[in-house]
Amino acid sequence: MLNPELWVEKHGDYLYAYVRYKVPSKEIAEDIVQETFLSALSSMKHFKGNSNERTWLISILKRRIIDYYRKEAKKKERNISSYKLPFEEEGALKGHWLENRAPHSWEPDAEINIDQFHKVLQLCLSILNPKQRLVFIMKILDESHNDEICQEVGISINNLWTIMHRARLQIRECIEKKGYSNEN
Amino acid sequence: MKIKKTMISWMDRVILDCKQTTFYTVKEIDHGKIPWLKKLKYKTHLSYCSHCKKFYKQTKKIDAVLKITPEELEKNNRYQLKLNTKTKENIVKQIKKNQNYYNL
Ligand SMILES: [Zn+2]
Numbered sequence: 001m002l003n004p005e006l007w008v009e010k011h012g013d014y015l016y017a018y019v020r021y022k023v024p025s026k027e028i029a030e031d032i033v034q035e036t037f038l039s040a041l042s043s044m045k046h047f048k049g050n051s052n053e054r055t056w057l058i059s060i061l062k063r064r065i066i067d068y069y070r071k072e073a074k075k076k077e078r079n080i081s082s083y084k085l086p087f088e089e090e091g092a093l094k095g096h097w098l099e100n101r102a103p104h105s106w107e108p109d110a111e112i113n114i115d116q117f118h119k120v121l122q123l124c125l126s127i128l129n130p131k132q133r134l135v136f137i138m139k140i141l142d143e144s145h146n147d148e149i150c151q152e153v154g155i156s157i158n159n160l161w162t163i164m165h166r167a168r169l170q171i172r173e174c175i176e177k178k179g180y181s182n183e184n
Numbered sequence: 185m186k187i188k189k190t191m192i193s194w195m196d197r198v199i200l201d202c203k204q205t206t207f208y209t210v211k212e213i214d215h216g217k218i219p220w221l222k223k224l225k226y227k228t229h230l231s232y233c234s235h236c237k238k239f240y241k242q243t244k245k246i247d248a249v250l251k252i253t254p255e256e257l258e259k260n261n262r263y264q265l266k267l268n269t270k271t272k273e274n275i276v277k278q279i280k281k282n283q284n285y286y287n288l
Contacts, residue, residue: 004283008267008276017254017265033267034275041282087203095201097235108241114260117249139214140250146216165210172242 002044002053007037011054015061021114022065022137024122032068036061062143069137070152073130083170105176117175124174128167135160136167198225205229205236213247 015036020029040047040060047056086101088094097103125133131153138149150160200208200222208226211218218226230237257265267275 004279005276007279008272012272012275013266014254016267017257020265021252022250030267030271034271034278037275037279038282041279085203087201095203097202102235103238103242106242108238108245112245112249114249114252114257121246121249140247142215161207161211161216164214165207168210168213168243168246169206169239171246172239175242175246 002047004037004041004044007040007053007057011057014054015057018058019061019065021118021121022140023068024126028068032061032064035064039064059143062141065141066134066138066143069130069134073134073153075130083166085166086169086173101173103172103176120175120178121171123178124171127174128170132163132167135163139164200225200229202229202233202236205233206239209236209240209243213243 012033015033016029019032020026023029023032036057040057043060047053086098088096088098125136128136135149135153135155138144138152144152146157146160150157155163205226208218208222209230210216212223230240254265
């Protein structure tokens, strides 16, 4: 049986830890946790006894995270500089990495400082255009089918992969540019 | 010169360039379907191109940090993520208030 009075004690920290590194700030994470509980309260009749309470709350939490980015995507776009892919556009080396933009620094195998890494990561997510960011987050949360994502943003499946390709190239490059290295 | 050009176009047919390789890398990491021949070609490229290999590893790492679970975080004492008491009290208050509203 669901017992909302105990939710915060039983699942509060867990939900918070889940969302904290997926949104820009502590405050936003706290708001989303609160919204999740309240939204769970209003949809208790949809709770099916066969999934456990926490799994159910996490699925609501994921929806709230998507909602957050959806609202962000509706806001007026700030000036976002367009991103040029880091590959040669013509000549014999067409399609190969531009030497000065190829992956160089930070060792992916070394241990990282998650807290620091996350700060840089959030900064880098913020430079994606909002629609691209929404697609990216929906993929990361792995809660929606590709066709749901396409419908949500009004794109084709080919667009989806182009957007993900660009987004991942841009984020990786940004992390390197913002000076993330294993030393700090 | 003619021979070189022919070589490159032949190579491109057999293997993929870095742009295509990173495209399939992303597709793999994000659980997209890749035809087996494309997969073979892109794995071949990864085996000798150090830039693309690094792209693959770094992108995987970024993905892992974004998808890190509360369980994994808890194992590492450095990153204790907990709601503060005040926020908790506030949420409990909200729940109780709304509970009456939903007549539970
Ligand atoms: Zn390459």
